[in-house]
Each structure stands twice: as structure tokens, then as C-alpha cells.
Amino acid sequence: MTDILMPALSPTMEEGKLAKWHVKEGDSVKSGDVIAEIETDKATMEVEAVDEGVIVRLAVPEGAEGVKVNTVIATLGDGDALRAPDAKKKSIDKESVAKDNKALEKKEAAPPAAKSTEEKGAPAAPKVEVASDPDIPGGTEMMTLTVREVLRDAMAEEMRRDEKVFVMGEEVAEYQGAYKVTQGLLEEFGAKRVVDTPITEHGFAGLGVGAAFGGLRPIVEFMTFNFAMQAIDQIINSAAKTRYMSGGKLTCPIVFRGPNGPAARVAAQHSQDYSSWYAHIPGLIVIAPYSAADAKGLLKAAIRNSNPVIFLENEVLYGKSFEVPKLDDFVLPIGKARVMRQGKDVTLVSHSRGISYCLDAIKQLEEQGIDAELVDLRTLRPIDFDTIIASVKKTNRLVTVEETWPVCGIGSEIAARVQADAFDYLDAPILRVSQKDVPMPYAANLEKLALPSANDVVEAVKAVCYR
């Protein structure tokens, strides 16, 4: 007897929907036969049998959602097994699937992504109470959406609003987005406005800049920001500097967006966080949201802005669900940090997936009697120093958290500014939590060590609190 397990179909997949069974109990299959269709948040994939035999048992019903990777979905055996008494006992029912999932959850040495406070499908009920955003009017009806969905919605809304907005990049149209962020846009807006490019980052980044100079408002998607290094000359020398070099005559209204930072198990060339690279450049605006509401409100603001905007998304966050205001036109101000949680003992400043580590750490710190304040930068250029400094003046302690490398990172800049502007308010040195100063390793244990963690945050906080 062989168990057939729910397969992981992408580096960051944690669960999926068993969309369709192509076989029933008692069917004979041979290696290569399609036995099921599995829908992830990115795509629908076919699952093939890898061995020959008879399907003894289907353990997960068709249509079951949220089936965790590595759950037993079927059992393959010889024909006799079908009549074995225990096969009947474990017939399909949704309850047992749910139990299986729960058991698996406990058993699993969860990677950092899985430890995040929000899970797909569940309404945003983080373990840590998160303060509401003052930019969202009180009493606004909220809905639960993933970051992936709101990024698409933000683009679609802006494309409906302004004919000059278009999206270009690798696989954005017919493939529906390598990470499914542009899903449905081709259908609504057509190939003129949703443009599949060849694999030619330097070229299409420059072409986008030219299109912006020519009166359009391009959204250029990089499949990941790792590939944008090929295009960085056009981003910096052409997009960022032209307004200044032209004495204000020529602006470049363009958004460069895509996933940034480590995903999971994709090694050094596909796991770099470019936050500080772009935040270094005058002439750029750099945004790196954590929540879906921020992703939506800030992407809409980015598209409307007349400057070049670097919009850093995070692959691990794409599938996370959050409360998003149900408003026709939800636009957030660029350059404004958000105090996500009020606290009195220490200030945590972070952005993007760094917030996940902080939220987990805050829960642990609470248990140890440390009350942390959490500031989500949201925009990395310009950084909202007013909010940071106000918080530090209240808590007198600061820990920065990011997935960037430590040297010349976002935390370095914040530390420099805070010691200059609030030196007398500090009761402890500022500490930085970051990715370790090494290229990202592939091995699971080493990758975990290289990434920042909630534990790193807890340790740093305890150090600045002298605990």
C-alpha cells in the first residue's frame, strides 16, 4: 500500500483545493495517469500517479479546500486491499480531513512562512490585536481578501479609471501572471493594455520608461525583483534621475512592481531583498506593504503618482488574507508609516514580511511581560521618521526588523537618524534584526538560520530591555 500525498506545487505552497478526482475507488491506474486536479492560489495543476496499482481509497473528497501539503489524499494498493476492513472505516468525510490537517499542523516543524499570524481563508484574526488604520474611515465595511487579489483589484481599478495605465512584463497576460497577480486582466483589458514581454528585463524596463516619457502610465511587473538587477540601470539612471537632470521638465510616471525578498527554498539568486538598494536612490519612491489593505491603497497611490515608484511585494504574503475596506476608491497616502500596535516598553520598526516575525514575537513578549509597539513603515522612501521618532520618544527603545542584509540596510538608516534626532530619549543601543550577512543557502536548516525569526526579535527586544 502506498499513500498518495497532497503535493507541493510551488516553493511557497502550503495548502490547496482538491478540485477534481479523475479516478474513483477501485480504478486501476498506471504511472503517468492523471488522477486529480489540484488548485493552488496560483494555478490549477494535474496530479499524476507515480506508480501502478488500484485506488484503494480516496481520503479527501472532491472540492475539499485548504488541504495541507503532505496530507494523505489517496491510497494505492493491489485489488485485494479494497476489500480490507480498515479501508472502509476510513471513508471520505470532511471532518476527518479537517482532523488530518490539524494533526499535520501540530506535527509540522513549521517554516517561518507557516508561522505567520494570518492564514489563508481565515479572516484576519491575528493573535496580536492590531490597531485599525486611521486612514480608513471608522465604520467602513471590511471584506477578507488576499494580498494577491487586492494587487490585481488595484491595477484593474486604476486601469478602468485611466486609459493610459497599462501592465507589461513576463507572463502577465496569457499565463495570468507567474504568481497569478495579474489574473483576469487580459480578459478585461485586452492585449493592448496587458502586454506579455519577451524575457528581456533591461529592454522592457527601458521601454517602459520611454512609454512613460511618451505620456503613458506603465506598470512594469518583474517576475521577481531578483531579475530587475538586469534592469537597474534604466530604473536608476533613466527613471529616477531624469526629473532632476531635466530641471523638472520631464517626469517618469511608472510603477515597477513584483515580489521581492526571500520566498522559500529558492537559494541565493532568487532570495534577495532589495529594499535598501532602491531606498538609497533620490528620485524614487519605494513602497513595501505588509497587509492587503496597505497593498491596495498604496498600489493605487503609486499608479497615480507621477514619479517612478518601486513597489516591493512579497511572495510569501501573496496568499495571506486580511481585512480590506470595502470602498470604491481606497487610496492611501505614500510616505506614512502606521502604528500597528501600541506599546510602552520598546518600539519595533519593520516592513513587508518582517511584520510577520514581529507579530509572532510580540505574542511571546507579551507572555514575558514586555509590551512592544509595532510600526509598519509601509513606505521605505521617503521613510516616515516622524512616526518612528515619536514612538521612540515614548518607549525609549528601538529594534528594527527586516529581511534585508544588515550592512547598509533599512535598519542602519533608521538607527543613524534616531540617534541623531532622539539621542537623549534612548535608554539602550538600537539593535537590528535582519537576514544574516550571507547569500541565501538552499538547505532547509541553513535557510532558516539565515532568515530573521521571531526568536531573533524576542532576543533583541530582551537585550534592549536589559532582560
Add this chain to the structure above:
Amino acid sequence: MAKGGAKSPAAKPSAAKGKPMPSAGFTPGEDLQAYRDMLLIRRFEEKAGQMYGMGLISGFCHLYIGQEAVITGVMAALKEGDQIITGYRDHGHMLACGMDPKGVMAELTGRADGYSRGKGGSMHMFSLEKNFFGGHGIVGAQVPIGTGLAFANKYLGKDNISVTFFGDGAANQGQVYESFNMAELWTLPVVYVIENNQYAMGTSVARASAQTNLSKRGDSFNIPGEQVDGMDVRAVYAAMQKAADWCRAGKGPYILEMMTYRYRGHSMSDPAKYRAKEEVNKMRQEHDPIEQVRLRLIEGGTKEDDLKKIDQDIRAIVGEAADFAQSSPEPDPAELWTDILSDSAETVEA
């Protein structure tokens, strides 16, 4: 052309295609206009070189002397709204686009009345009014940008073309070919004008290019290309007309390799030791783009005095530009902090 030697390009302008370029005859009026336009560039550049020597202009300064027929012939074939973009040897293009010599020269001196208010310098000037999109200092970077201007033209349904200039040196940059691919793939209205002045800084075409016939560089993308005598303004004009018609007919990009020559060094600090004096002298004496027109005008009956009068007018314009560029104030120190970002009030609609 054979490898291993920088042969005089203009001597056999269209040998590659094995047939002579159609050299549309200019009327005396057209010749006179071309003479005037080219002379303005020549005198302006001479003055810029002189002012550089006096320390009034600093940094990089790449003169266009010798190549005047290229931009002049191209401009004559364009229509209102067509865009121009080029690399760092850009003063001639700006003047030909109709930008004010005073503003260009004041930018060279780094003054407040310069086109970029003193913040750009020789390589970075722009004029939306004149459809001039720079002035780009990174070799080849203007090529995808120019292709993007064409993308915008097509997207917006405009009947305009983008004329994207680059040199023989830039022709070896990868992004040029990324652009060629997309331009043909999406049939974008862009004419790539390669100004082959024979030297990428100090490296001759033969020493840098495996395929020295740069007009063939579009072959693998199915982009037509041809070599043109870039010292003859009439040949440039005729070729550009053909290329522009091709683009406007929705057939996609076109490549024109202009065989030209720069008399001066790559930049002001280049003594040009990599080529023989005789080579330069031969080009000046036998193929000078301005002298060719002058001789034609004289043969056609234009009086020497009339040409002298034009020369005087041009010198006056250039002199005025030089005076203006020296009397314009330096930018206000507060200007250091302006023009970095477009302010949000201007951009984010309520």
C-alpha cells in the same frame, strides 16, 4: 567593409547594398536651409569647444562637428510631433529640433537659464515642446527609451514616429537588441539611426564589431536596414523619408546606418591619437557636409555674399548664445533640493 582598417566611409557610401542611394535633388531653397541649419551646429560647437578651453564649460563635452548632415537631413524629413532621442553627443540634435541656442549654451555653462536649469549639463537636456527626449549619458540606454516612445505613439493612436539615434559604439550594447526584438515583435514606429562615425571613443568599428556593417544588425529580427552616406544631407533626407514612410505605414521599425565622421576627439580631453591626421584631413577636404552644400549653392548661382551674410547671422546667434550663457546666473543654492520628485499635490488627484 573589410575588417582591419578604418576605411573612409563616405567614399563608398552605399557599397553594401550594391546600388547607389537615391540622392534626391534639393532645390536651391532646401540647400540654403540645410546650409544654414548645419552651419548653426558647426559654429555653435566651435564656440562650445572654445569656451571649454576657457574653462567656462566643464565636465564632459562631446562635439558634433563633422556629423551635421545626419541630424539636419533627418529633421527635414519629419513631421510635427515626431520624437527625437539620442546619446551624449547631442548639441546638434537639440539645435536641429529648434531648441534655443541660448538655453543650450547656458546649460553647458551650468547656469540658471539653461534648459535643465543648470542641473543636467551637456548630456542631459530635454524639451517636450520640441519633442526632444534627451540627451542620455549611458551608452545605449536611449534605445529602449526611444522604443518606448514609439510604443506610446502606437498605444495612443498617433501617426508619429520616434527617431532613436545611437552610435557605432552603442550598437554593441545588449539592450539595443532587446529593443530591436520588441520593436519588430510589436511593429513599433521607430527609426533607429546609427551614427557610425567610425570610432567608439578610441576603438574603430573594425576593432569592436564582428559584423562591421551595422545596417545588418537588424537582420535576425527581420528589421530592414541600409547604409547611407551620412555626409550628404540629401542622401540622409531621402533615406529618412523612406524609413519614416515605412514606419507610418505600420510596418514596424527601420534601421539607417549613417556613415559619418567626427572631426574632433570623442570628448574635449581626447587627443585622437588612434587615427591618422591624414584620415581626418581627407574627410574634411573631400566630404565635409557643409562644404558640399556650399559648392552646390555656388554652382547653382548663389552669390558668395549671400552665403557670407548667412555666416554672419549665424555667428551673431552663436555669439549672443555665448554671451547669454556667461551672463546667466548660477542656479540658486536652494535649487539643489528641487526637481527630485514631482510633488504629490501635483500628481495624486483627490
